[in-house]
Amino acid sequence: MVPLLPHRQACAYIRVSTDKQGQSGQGLEGQIASITRAAELWGIHIVEWYQDVASGRHSDSLGKRDGVQRAIRHAQALKMPILVDGLDRLSRDMASVEKLVSETRIEIISAKEGSLADPVTLASRAARAEREGDLISENTRRSLEAKKAQGVRLGNPTNLPEAQRKGAKSNADRAAAQVKVIAGELDRLEAWSMKVPQIVELLNQAGSRTSRGLPWTNAALRPVLKKAKALRAPLQFTEVRATTDEDCPPAYNQNTNFGRF
Numbered sequence: 001m002v003p004l005l006p007h008r009q010a011c012a013y014i015r016v017s018t019d020k021q022g023q024s025g026q027g028l029e030g031q032i033a034s035i036t037r038a039a040e041l042w043g044i045h046i047v048e049w050y051q052d053v054a055s056g057r058h059s060d061s062l063g064k065r066d067g068v069q070r071a072i073r074h075a076q077a078l079k080m081p082i083l084v085d086g087l088d089r090l091s092r093d094m095a096s097v098e099k100l101v102s103e104t105r106i107e108i109i110s111a112k113e114g115s116l117a118d119p120v121t122l123a124s125r126a127a128r129a130e131r132e133g134d135l136i137s138e139n140t141r142r143s144l145e146a147k148k149a150q151g152v153r154l155g156n157p158t159n160l161p162e163a164q165r166k167g168a169k170s171n172a173d174r175a176a177a178q179v180k181v182i183a184g185e186l187d188r189l190e191a192w193s194m195k196v197p198q199i200v201e202l203l204n205q206a207g208s209r210t211s212r213g214l215p216w217t218n219a220a221l222r223p224v225l226k227k228a229k230a231l232r233a234p235l236q237f238t239e240v241r242a243t244t245d246e247d248c249p250p251a252y253n254q255n256t257n258f259g260r261f
Contacts, residue, residue: 010039010083010109011048013071013090014214017055028213031085036215038111039083046083048074049214059093062100072104081107175224178211182221183228192229196221 014031028051039046052067062068068090075082084090087110091097101108185208186192191199196218203216210220 008042008044008080009047009078010044010081011050011071011074012039012046012083013068014049014051014085015056015065015067015089016053018053031089032214034085034111035083038109042109044083044109046215047078047080048217048219050074051212051214056088056090056092059096061093062091062096072100072106075106076104081109083109083111086110086112174211179224179227179231182208182224183231186228192232196225199225 012035014028014035016027032049035046038044048071050067050071052065054065055061071082074080082090087097087108090108091100097108100106182203185203185206186199189199189202189206191202194202200216200218200221203221208216210216214220
């Protein structure tokens, strides 16, 4: 393992292959815990988290995943490494990983395998990840063939447009619930007037997580905070109006002594 300098900065990247895993947090929480432990052990400060819900099997998957592309740009801009749970989370295609490192000169740090800056080590780990991916694909194919032979109907029987509408509503409901939770947390912490980085630090210290189970970042909190403030504004307006109507004296033309002097 290549020794790591204390107090280094890095961005973290996590990935799951299916929407179901992404929505439920299955797989993501384990990766977050593993990366967080490694970062604490090695004295690395994680400045941003990135994630994808996509397959890592194909040679062009790196270029198609928005999360990993943003992580690469961030790492290049600040000349810092990318921290992953395992190399297979980045990609299961050996050539893609080798090309990424050789072209960008970004150091990849795996929570399971340490720093993968050395080309020989990187090639060995990438080859193993690729082989594991091949085995998973082959086992999946055989399992599906066996189910088809048994007469099991494969695929999603739900109408696709209907499934998409239900998914969109579920996402909207989850986002609305998240806004209410954050509004409650800000009330409890008395943090409405604080700056975004300060609120992020408080929320993470309190154990709060995003709707996807990730630690809060400035970018993740800003849109939620904006909606939480909009949710709070009507309540404040109602309170101010009630106080004003009660405390203000009556108009002059409503005063019984009006015109007597």
